[in-house]
Amino acid sequence: MICHYVVQSGDTVFRIARHQGTNVIALYSLNPQLMEQGYVYPGQVLQIPPPAVSLYVIQAGDTTLFELACRLAISLESLVAANPQVDPDKLPIGQTIVLPHNKKTSIIQTNSEYGYKELIEDLELLSKRYPFLQMGSIGSSVLGRSIPVIRLGNGPKQLHYNGAFHANEWITTLLLMKFIEEYAEVYRSGNLFRGRDIQKIFEQSSLWIVPMVNPDGVELVHVGAMPDNPYYEFLLKWNFGCLDFSGWKSNIRGVDLNDQFPAGWERERDRREVTGPGPRDYTSTAPLSEPEAKAMADFTNEHDFRLVIAFHTQGQEIYWNYGDMEPPEAEQLAKRLAKVSRYRAVKLQGSDAGYKDWFIQQFRRPGFTVETGFGVNPLPLSQFRSMYDEVIGIMLEGLVI
Template structure:
């Protein structure tokens, strides 16, 4: 048996399946005509198979994260299975649905990852690990918050970021899984890949911006919003294609990693993009986009000692910029290469990137890490191998 569901804004096959505790394959079986459609648009009617989940009656003092922890259910899945229920103040006596237990990990690395998943996981992580500090560093073009997460309180100031490019959204998942494992190891006084996390917390303040480009990442996952003006404009910028899985830019068609005041004019000439599109357009001027301005302001405010921007793909580490990098940068890159099995590369003929601007502005070590190998977007099947490589690099950065 099935029931009808009218799709909403931001829905995807993965998100609907998770919300109702069914598999995507079960959804496709019930909706064979839609199986080949990459995107779901608001207002479509789809059929969802009935799934008899177990129930739980809310007791005084319960929260959904607490229940999830006790019952070994993902907090994200429990929250998604109970839309409309306040995760921190559910009504006593209310019966909630319990999706199948899948362990107590919050960040699910087996499904596509976008802004919706990010914000849900941040909320759950803050509940589970109250020592995490979260702040908003700015908003995207469409008004989505850009969150930053702090781990540790030491004097050494470090920064990681991901998803400057929309189709590189797996970098957000890499960073969020690292945050979860790092916080768990600290909370339980455990080693993480042989590193003493308690000592790292005392030595280093790590700020992570997991998702710099929220509008672009959502465009990759959900397709163009079916607003007549925006939809037509985005499809035109995408060379007439309705497939946005290869889109790198923000929602205004600007490549955010070509936005920084580090020989921006030369990068504009090199790219030779005449207007907005899925990639390579540098914008009307440096820092024209709110996401890039937020990153520049955030970086200047915190005066970081070192930054690493995570991209995909190539299994390479870029460490230089126009010979302005400090002498230690090359040796640090070689340490990263040893920890990750990636190659340290001296890059030429590239300007206006976040790493480039950081080196130019502060004359401190800045790096771009190209995780994974193949083509963008990297498939989720590569997550485990990419994570095994970059977690060593991340931890190495914290001890330098």
């Protein structure tokens, strides 16, 4: 039986489908107006098709719906919604419950858009399935969203990867999250990870991953500017009156976070010639003015990173230098990364104020910007599988450099 759903703040078509146990195609077929809108809006009433379901009998050891959702990698919201008569904290052995159709073995799903809400939900599920993962926060965004960090391994050699400095490059978050899940599963099972001994790597190195540096910007790309956003009027002005924010690169204050670091910042400001907030390329009035950039700098200063890699899109290139301050081995290391990914190692000129630039200047150690994929940002999810197959080599090679 078709039911109705009232859109809530922060919803997207993908999120509604995920939590209602259906798919985007079915939603669009019942709600053709969505094809033209771009975004859904709070208060909208949508028709929801009946979910496909299966049944599950509670076994010894099944304690709560939350635990079951984590173990079976099912959205807790959809599990609770499918079982309104069930006490979520008391599951008698032998009781039959309904499993929504989105039961899956993998937590990280790569066939739908990925925002901050998905990131937080998936990190909670990953922490339950893989308790050896260490999770924390490096700070908060302008709007107070925590910026998560995940540590893989407990060895003395410290490394760092990050993604989604730019809001419309959110697919880099998905690349890193899929890597985290696969790494964790291989470590738990004791298998090799594409020929690599992860058990050994886990003991030798500590990889710190910040999968989404710019959570406010990513949410703006997915949800759009809504009246409850404190920057609503400014955002419409900065986006030239356009309601489509899918191409937005900046943070919520219209600052490009990868032009925020004290490494030739003045040169980059003058080169950009962008005098105020907007979708891209505004450096702000001073380096590290934005809490996200400041959090990244503080986090980096607190660790002894042997190497850092910032994942961006697009171009299938690896940038490895900055102002001749990179260490002598940087070019050869870049060529190693290029070999395992089929990307080009490029000596970049005429670019300053990026995270990689600052790291090289500050620590004189290898720092890389990897431009994943090819095309026009935001890259489509149809590219994800080929992108992942390319960058997985870089992610693994970085662990053994």
